[in-house]
Amino acid sequence: MKKGMMVSAAVLAAALFSVPVSAQVSAPLPPPLPVSAQVDYPGTLKVYVDATDTQQRVMRVRQVIPVSKAGELILVMPRWLPGKHAPRPQADKIANVRFSAGGKSLSWLRDPVEVTAFHLTVPAGAKEVVAEFDFLTPMTTAAGRVVVTDVMANLQWENLSMYPAGYAVSRIPVELTLKLPEGWDYAVALDTASKNADGTVTFKPLPYEHFIDSPMFAGKYKKTIDLSVDPKVPVRLNVFADKPGDLAATDEQIAIHKKMVAQAVKVFKSQHYDHYDFLVHLSDELGDIGLEHHRSSENGHDSDYFTGWAGNYVGRDLLPHEFTHSWDGKFRRGADLYNPDFHTPMRNSLLWVYEGQTQFWGYILSARSGLYTPEQAKQAIALIAAQYDNFSGSQWRPVLDTTNDPILSARQPKNWLSQQRNEDYYSVGLLIWLDADTLIREKTNNKKSLDDFAGLFFGIKDGSWTPETYEFKDVVAALNSVYAYDWDTFLKTRVNETSKGTFLDGLERGGYKLTYSATPTDWFKAREKKLKTTDLSYSLGLSLTATGDIGSVFWDSPAFKAGLGQGMSVVAVNGTAYEADGIKTAIADAAKPNGKPVELLIKRGKTYKTVTIDYKGGLRYPRLERIDGKKAYLDDILAEKK
Ligand SMILES: [Zn+2]
Structure with missing residues (x-):
């Protein structure tokens, strides 16, 4: 800056100081939503959904909310959704929102911080408030995941209902009545109460917490296959397809799926559901999904899942992965992931257990049941090991930090994935648990394994589906009761610290080393x-x-x-x-x-x-190569559990 200019700047400053200058004042935040009290909500929410519009794919909702007093009512659409580990509301696709009481419309104001919450004033004497709105489901993938096609739909109640703030969602009962296109069938973890003369179906009331955790697949072409281990606890494979021919599962394919369920129950030594429904779509049009729930899961596979079985096997660990979540993630849940409502932010510090060990069991149960051959599983693990061993991002970003990624990057594409890392707690988690498993096997001469940890940690309170939360120290304690070791350091080294490449000790202790050859597996x-x-x-x-x-x-x-x-x-x-x-x-x-x-x-x-x-x-x-003279614990891990 030149000297002359400095003088004129000083003169200008003096002139400015001679007039009053107002300071910046930040407006205070509005009051937070009321605490979600562990108190029963006075009355049952009634939700009516019309999902018959397969043409423009608008779902129409009418919801009746009983109220016990006049004054402020805050209705919230779920924002922090379990299983997504992040706020993923679709409230931007809600339109034509109207509220009324006693036939008179009520004005509303959206909360500027909790943007899926609507503030209303209940007039004196009102016994109920009616909320009406449309869910404009995406017509194109550019607008979001397509959930309605000409022949099937995926209904997720977080987009089709609201809950009153101030009560724990486990204490708010809700009853659903639904209308589907004519001739369609459905599968859902909800229990059907009645099929009504007007073509609607009413489901038995349940807490709002479980309602949101019980989405539906519906469609024109459906097949249900029984996979139960115990007939008193039904497990069903509900398959919806674009065309009837895609439903043609062979006896061998059915036997493999049954075995997958049986092998899982053997590992986890419990069933935390009264019935379990795999919701599976074999569609090239409905948006892809893999989402866990306590008594069901949403799964998307290609239309040739059954008909192209021999060649189209990559990704077949999806069903055992989502099934494992019934134990790991839904029943046992990291304490920082469990909230009394769907608007309190979740934290993800234990996702390397929730997703990491689930990723492990997804592959292992696939191999134990025949969804993968042991060789396919080993080739898959070789690729996982190679990928993360070559990811430079492990040198600056610990796996623990990647548990923030669902919130931080919301699964948006990354240009430099290997340096940025994304949700690495899934597959690096698999390698860490393989490491733990082979360590236990080696130290106990194969008498104990991660199977024992799984039975112990996830198998408590058989039959209960009330979530049991845990912390890091509980994981360490359970591992110690299987085999006494410095698990605290073992886990913290792998999860909390940076490394050069990923940990391959588990593979080597399992009798295999990662190598590279000129021909792909x-x-x-x-x-x-x-x-x-x-x-x-x-x-x-x-x-x-x-x-x-x-x-x-x-x-x-x-x-x-x-x-x-x-x-x-x-x-x-x-x-x-x-x-x-x-x-x-x-x-x-x-x-x-x-x-x-x-x-x-x-x-x-x-x-x-x-x-x-x-x-x-x-x-x-990348491929795995046997280490001569070393016991192949990896083969034992992949072998069917007797
Ligand atoms: Zn998962």
Whole structure:
């Protein structure tokens, strides 16, 4: 700054100080919503849903809320949803909201902080308030997850009801009456009370907490398959399909699903439900889902789940994963994840148990039941181990910190996943629990295992589905009662601290080491096919779409060092138009003596440039290799439990 200007600035400042200047005053926050008291709500909420509009896919709601006094009433749409580990309301799709009492409309005001809460004033003498609104379900994936098609629907009551603030949701009874399109059937953990003359169905009242935890699949083409271990505790596989032919499950497929349920009950030594319903859609149109509930789960698979069984196996651990959550996540729940209502923020510090151990059991139960062969499971675990061992983000971001990711990044795409990390507590959690399992097996000469922990920790109070919360120290104590060890340090080292790569001790103690070879495993190929990708992450360090768009680049990989990243496309490889086989040949050729480096023509927007990648390591794909002379505990873990 020049001297002359400083003088004029000083003069200007003096002039400003001669007139009164008002300070900034922040408006105080509005009062918080009332505390959710452990008191019975005076009356039963009645929710009427009309879900017959499959054309414009609007669900219409009328809800009657009994009230016992005049004055303020706050009605809230659930915001912090269990299973999503984050606030994911869809209240932006609620329209035509109206409230009335005694036929007179009531004005409303949305809470500026709790934006899914509506403030009303109940007039003197009113016995009930009526809320009416429409849920404009997404017509396109751009607007959100599609939940209605011409032949099926997924109804989630958090978008179709409100609860009165001031009461614990476990103390608010609710009764649902529903109208579905003609000829449709449904599956839900709710108990049917009556099928009415007007074509509606009424369900037995239950606490609002369980109501929100009991979504519905409904549709034109449905098949229900019994998977029960004990006929007194029914477990049902309810399958909805785009077309009837997709429901054709073979006897062998049914037997595998039955075995999955039986193997889970053997591990967890309990059933925390009076009945359990797998809600499964085999649809290419309804939005994908995998969401756990206490007495049911929402699961999406491709339309050829049964009909393309032999080839379409990647992702078949979904059902055992969501089923495991009935124990791990719903019944036993981290204390910071359990709230008396659906508007208090949840915290996720124990998701490496909730999701991490569930991820572990999802794969293990798949192998024990035949959803995966043991070889497929090992190939899958090899890929998980390789991925996280190559994620540079583990050097700055502990797994514990990734438990904040559902709130922090809300599953939005990331350009530099390997450096940013996302919800790594799932799969790194699997590796940590594999580590714990093999340690217990090694120290006890295979007499004890993580199965014992699961039976002990999740198997308490058989039959109860009232959540039992736990803290870190409870996990340590349960592990110690299986095998006495410094589990506190074991877990804190792996969960709370950064590391170079991920922990592979569990694999090695299990008798296998992670290696790389020039040919991919069948699992790797099947996954590439499913994701329509060419995955060169472990050689060049990038993955590509069929048209050559760069899908991901591993941080610090050869591709990264050559300046590549998302938003770029590979147009040509060594002077020839891009093809998946062409780039693989170029990588293999570059590794030969005197082989020339891979040269890529890269396009970003309107700019083209030629990039030479300094890499001579050849094609590399992860796989597991037996360690000679070491006991294969991993094989024992994957073997059917007798
Ligand atoms: Zn899960």
